[in-house]
Amino acid sequence: MDVEAKRIMALSISKLYSLRTQRGGLRLHRSLLLSMTMRAARDIYHTAQLLRDEEEEQVVPCAPEEPMEVTKDPPQTVTPIEFVANPQEAKDALEEEDKENRCAPERHSRKRRVKTALEPDFLPLKKAKMDTDEDKQHLQAEVLRNSNGNSCRQAETLTAFPVNRAIVAC
Amino acid sequence: MDGHGDGQSRWCLSQVKGAVDDDVAEADIISAVEFNHSGELLATGDRGGRIVIFQQEQENKSLPQCRAEYNVYSTFQSHEPEFDYLKSLEIEEKINKIRWLPQKNAAHFLLSTNDKTIKLWKISERDKRPEGYNLKEEDGRYRHPSSLTTLRVPVFQPMDLMVEASPRRVYANAHTYHINSISVNSDNETYLSADDLRVNLWHLDYTDRSFNIVDIKPANMEELTEVITASEFHPLQCNTFVYGSSKGSVRLCDMRASALCDQHSKLFEEPEDPSTRSFFSEIISSISDVKFSHSGRYMMTRDYLTLKIWDLHMESHPVETYQVHGYLRSKLCSLYENDCIFDKFECCWRGDDSEVMTGSYNNFFRMFEREGQRDVTLEASWENGSPGCPLKSWRVSTGSRRKRNEIGVDCLDFSRKILYTSWHPQENIVALATVNNLYLFQEKLN
Numbered sequence: 165m166d167v168e169a170k171r172i173m174a175l176s177i178s179k180l181y182s183l184r185t186q187r188g189g190l191r192l193h194r195s196l197l198l199s200m201t202m203r204a205a206r207d208i209y210h211t212a213q214l215l216r217d218e219e220e221e222q223v224v225p226c227a228p229e230e231p232m233e234v235t236k237d238p239p240q241t242v243t244p245i246e247f248v249a250n251p252q253e254a255k256d257a258l259e260e261e262d263k264e265n266r267c268a269p270e271r272h273s274r275k276r277r278v279k280t281a282l283e284p285d286f287l288p289l290k291k292a293k294m295d296t297d298e299d300k301q302h303l304q305a306e307v308l309r310n311s312n313g314n315s316c317r318q319a320e321t322l323t324a325f326p327v328n329r330a331i332v333a334c
Numbered sequence: 335m336d337g338h339g340d341g342q343s344r345w346c347l348s349q350v351k352g353a354v355d356d357d358v359a360e361a362d363i364i365s366a367v368e369f370n371h372s373g374e375l376l377a378t379g380d381r382g383g384r385i386v387i388f389q390q391e392q393e394n395k396s397l398p399q400c401r402a403e404y405n406v407y408s409t410f411q412s413h414e415p416e417f418d419y420l421k422s423l424e425i426e427e428k429i430n431k432i433r434w435l436p437q438k439n440a441a442h443f444l445l446s447t448n449d450k451t452i453k454l455w456k457i458s459e460r461d462k463r464p465e466g467y468n469l470k471e472e473d474g475r476y477r478h479p480s481s482l483t484t485l486r487v488p489v490f491q492p493m494d495l496m497v498e499a500s501p502r503r504v505y506a507n508a509h510t511y512h513i514n515s516i517s518v519n520s521d522n523e524t525y526l527s528a529d530d531l532r533v534n535l536w537h538l539d540y541t542d543r544s545f546n547i548v549d550i551k552p553a554n555m556e557e558l559t560e561v562i563t564a565s566e567f568h569p570l571q572c573n574t575f576v577y578g579s580s581k582g583s584v585r586l587c588d589m590r591a592s593a594l595c596d597q598h599s600k601l602f603e604e605p606e607d608p609s610t611r612s613f614f615s616e617i618i619s620s621i622s623d624v625k626f627s628h629s630g631r632y633m634m635t636r637d638y639l640t641l642k643i644w645d646l647h648m649e650s651h652p653v654e655t656y657q658v659h660g661y662l663r664s665k666l667c668s669l670y671e672n673d674c675i676f677d678k679f680e681c682c683w684r685g686d687d688s689e690v691m692t693g694s695y696n697n698f699f700r701m702f703e704r705e706g707q708r709d710v711t712l713e714a715s716w717e718n719g720s721p722g723c724p725l726k727s728w729r730v731s732t733g734s735r736r737k738r739n740e741i742g743v744d745c746l747d748f749s750r751k752i753l754y755t756s757w758h759p760q761e762n763i764v765a766l767a768t769v770n771n772l773y774l775f776q777e778k779l780n
Contacts, residue, residue, distance in 0.1 A: 194676060201616065
């Protein structure tokens, strides 16, 4: 399942990039759908990653665990619930993630290096980070526009569609 | 139900328009098809910004056996590519939608739109011209005053029919995002235009102002979860319109309730079946087209795999659901890879609302009879059918065994698709566009 998720994630990212260069400007509808699909795949992928880490942790003796966790047959049930309960936290953590995973939750700190090694190789993290500011400005320039005098509504400042953030997140 | 394939259908190929070779220029790809209110005219728009109008010949209409043909009536360049210098963006000239105005006099009017600008075109005939000017020669040169010795009254003389298309109004600069729909109100004075986040109301006579009636843009764009994908005015009630969203819901708004229709009057949404949830559930639930029935009682929505008919009095679920190509459900990942999952199929009603039609892949199109619960899959192909011959219906099978007129899912050609369809308002003639060509089919008369 996570192999599929990884593939879809990679596919979505490359499609999002190629959207930028398409004639006619950024297509909001397509960007939104791609972004949502990518996030769904990313969530599954990272859940799977966390599950794998959980399993590895079970093998290594660690700090005394709560009785509940020891007796539970499938220990990984704890992780996804926590993960789902804090999607925003996880999302924020992921968005600030760099290659060394400095912002990773404390409980995984032991696994940091391993996680780095397993970091998907298709994700151009450094490149994305370098491009972030340019891309954000470019997107803002694309989307930001003086609203015309035709509409009765107050003209609003448009902020960039968060495509760039989603890309950096991975 | 997916195509019962019981042999011959009632439909036969009438005409094919466009180049028959496989090598088609990008600009020639048809992007809009629309009959006018009488069915006499059929307009098509293409990616090159051109509009071609076909007219039904009147001569043979009285003969029951042979339906009149459609021939080219007018061709004109509606939109040109533009460049937004502020954003360094090119604005495509591709025609997204064409909508005819009801005819009020001898001339015909239509609205056409690309991503940013809507135009009102007047198509009129000229078959006479004035001759016998006093001050001008026949070729237009002015005569020398000293050569004038007599006076005469210019008279109209017949000339070869000339069809002129002239832009009467240009409605520009009202959409930040890409326009996906236009719809003429039943009051014949106003129309709406919708982009990804907003719906604007225009008066046909005024180009320098439009009234924003729906705005779903969130304060923070990062919170954006859905966009508007299609919008239409009710055919009879001038205060009612609907808009479909990328989340699969349709909102009906009443302009009498409030000037700004952000709060819907009705929300048509069917709960998702959790057993079919996948990565692509969001994408395939996105509404690609919404059309009211001619009666105004029902509304039809198209998403990637289904056609749904809603009773406007019931919001909880559709009254009818038709599987267009359910066999694609297991292929969604591949369709995501080749971008086909983003294809936006249109749909249309038969004149008496008893049947509906939509396109599919492999140049198949599907027709659904509402009353008899029968459906048929037909192919738009000039190779496999000759004019006048009834079309054979097709079946798409998932198994390995093949009967005649059966094709396996894996053999479908996803580059050949029918996105745009239109049904003659009174007769059983349908027009649909494949990538290369415009096809006209008519019902066999027994």
